[in-house]
Amino acid sequence: MRSSSVALTVAVILATCCPDWSASADESAPLEAGWAITDITPPLGFRLSGYFRERRATGIKDPLHAKALVLRQGEMQVALVFCDLVWVPHEISVRARRQSAARTGLSIDRISILATHTHTGPLYYGAMRDLLHRQAVDASGTDPGEPIDYVPFLIERIVAAVDQANNRLRPVGLKAAKLRQRPQISFNRRYHMKDGSVRFNPGVGNPNIIRPAGPIDPYVDVLLFTDPGTDRPLASLTVFALHLDTTGGTEYSADYPYYLEKHLKAELGEAFVSFFASGTCGDINHIDVRARDGARRRAPELGRLLSRTVLRAIAQARPLDPSLKLAHTTLYARAQQYSDEQKQWAEETLPLIVTRKLPFLERVRAYKIADLARFPNGRIPLEIHAVRLSRETAAVTLPGEVFVELGLELKRRSPFPHTIVMELANGAPAYIPTRKAFREGSYEIVNSRIAPGEGERMIDEAVGLLKQLAP
Numbered sequence: 001m002r003s004s005s006v007a008l009t010v011a012v013i014l015a016t017c018c019p020d021w022s023a024s025a026d027e028s029a030p031l032e033a034g035w036a037i038t039d040i041t042p043p044l045g046f047r048l049s050g051y052f053r054e055r056r057a058t059g060i061k062d063p064l065h066a067k068a069l070v071l072r073q074g075e076m077q078v079a080l081v082f083c084d085l086v087w088v089p090h091e092i093s094v095r096a097r098r099q100s101a102a103r104t105g106l107s108i109d110r111i112s113i114l115a116t117h118t119h120t121g122p123l124y125y126g127a128m129r130d131l132l133h134r135q136a137v138d139a140s141g142t143d144p145g146e147p148i149d150y151v152p153f154l155i156e157r158i159v160a161a162v163d164q165a166n167n168r169l170r171p172v173g174l175k176a177a178k179l180r181q182r183p184q185i186s187f188n189r190r191y192h193m194k195d196g197s198v199r200f201n202p203g204v205g206n207p208n209i210i211r212p213a214g215p216i217d218p219y220v221d222v223l224l225f226t227d228p229g230t231d232r233p234l235a236s237l238t239v240f241a242l243h244l245d246t247t248g249g250t251e252y253s254a255d256y257p258y259y260l261e262k263h264l265k266a267e268l269g270e271a272f273v274s275f276f277a278s279g280t281c282g283d284i285n286h287i288d289v290r291a292r293d294g295a296r297r298r299a300p301e302l303g304r305l306l307s308r309t310v311l312r313a314i315a316q317a318r319p320l321d322p323s324l325k326l327a328h329t330t331l332y333a334r335a336q337q338y339s340d341e342q343k344q345w346a347e348e349t350l351p352l353i354v355t356r357k358l359p360f361l362e363r364v365r366a367y368k369i370a371d372l373a374r375f376p377n378g379r380i381p382l383e384i385h386a387v388r389l390s391r392e393t394a395a396v397t398l399p400g401e402v403f404v405e406l407g408l409e410l411k412r413r414s415p416f417p418h419t420i421v422m423e424l425a426n427g428a429p430a431y432i433p434t435r436k437a438f439r440e441g442s443y444e445i446v447n448s449r450i451a452p453g454e455g456e457r458m459i460d461e462a463v464g465l466l467k468q469l470a471p
């Protein structure tokens with residue numbers, strides 16, 4: 001074994017056996033919170049992410065934001081940053097957290113940066129971005145699809161949001177609620193078909209559908225921050241498991257969380273701030289294949305329906321006795337392995353992934369194999385943050401588009417009665433399917449990077465962190 005792989009093995013063992021640190025607050029100290037919002041909308045003309053074709057932004061439906069939320073109790077402090085982006089890759093999250101840490105004194109392990117997964121935000125990294133960027137530069141010497149260098153711009157805006165939020169800490173009341181979403185607006189998008197296969201998005205009214213291949217998570221989690229004197233709602237965090245691709249087109253938009261906030265502001269005042277994070281929705285979207293009229297609800301209606309549940313949750317939310325405590329770890333998950341021939345095929349096929357010259361899943365496969373070059377040592381860092389909010393309530397941030405079964409398992413195995421699970425944090429490892437889904441196949445499996453079983457291992461790690469935090 002070469003010394004570099006010995007070092008890697010040691011690092012992996014260290015990183016997976018124990019949390020990097022954990023600490024708890026002085027429970028008699030008051031809870032303080034601060035928040036700040038910065039604009040992360042690129043100029044028009046920037047490429048949009050979310051599909052296997054090139055789109056350029058032609059307008060702004062609503063601006064994209066980085067929303068930072070800082071919590072402090074005594075010496076214990078944590079920051080969450082919610083970004084209207086499809087992903088925040090690990091290396092960019094590390095750079096943004098290092099700079100935020102330098103500015104605020106928070107350690108980088110106490111900061112978690114999440115993407116909401118909007119499909120109407122910029123395409124700014126990864127194999128598809130690199131391909132389109134290279135093609136543009138080869139053709140004309142410049143890339144009109146990237147009118148600015150977006151990564152430094154994004155990092156600067158994230159750092160500014162964390163810094164401002166940290167400077168605005170004030171005592172708050174904390175409440176929580178968990179309510180079932182009615183009417184149902186989220187659906188498992190994988191189906192058992194009459195030919196024995198499992199297919200994603202088989203189409204509204206498809207007569208060959210037998211039944212969904214998995215569940216949904218029908219619950220909306222809400223954390224509420226209030227004025228401790230008047231009990232007036234100041235800000236909320238909503239977590240719901242429903243994929244954010246309900247807008248389409250070529251205008252920037254934060255998708256349905258924008259409309260959620262709009263309705264909450266209309267009820268609770270313009271100064272009210274709504275944070276949103278995706279629950280585990282790797283296999284969930286808004287398409288009801290049984291809908292007779294074939295209707296798909298779009299972002300404005302989804303945001304409105306969700307806001308009704310959130311407003312009920314805010315009215316019913318129960319006060320928590322804050323008891324801030326954190327735990328963090330990085331799991332170095334095994335990546336899928338491909339032969340040199342397959343890698344060469346992917347490189348040669350890559351220019352076709354944004355065309356229709358190959359079947360869709362072949363394009364996805366080529367893109368995935370090429371994109372795995374981002375993880376040259378065959379390991380994908382999966383950072384997990386667990387935050388205890390009170391003796392009954394905890395929140396976890398996980399990377400990737402996590403299958404809902406894994407999130408439900410984490411909630412079931414958590415020692416906390418109310419566990420809030422957020423995905424798309426601090427990394428872009430694509431889909432995190434279950435072992436069962438790996439056997440069944442279809443799009444999310446073809447577009448996954450991690451090896452089968454690593455999703456279950458991530459949940460084991462998260463449960464371990466929560467057990468350390470349990471009273």
Ligand SMILES: [Zn+2]
Pocket residue numbers: 117243245
């Ligand atoms: Zn997606």
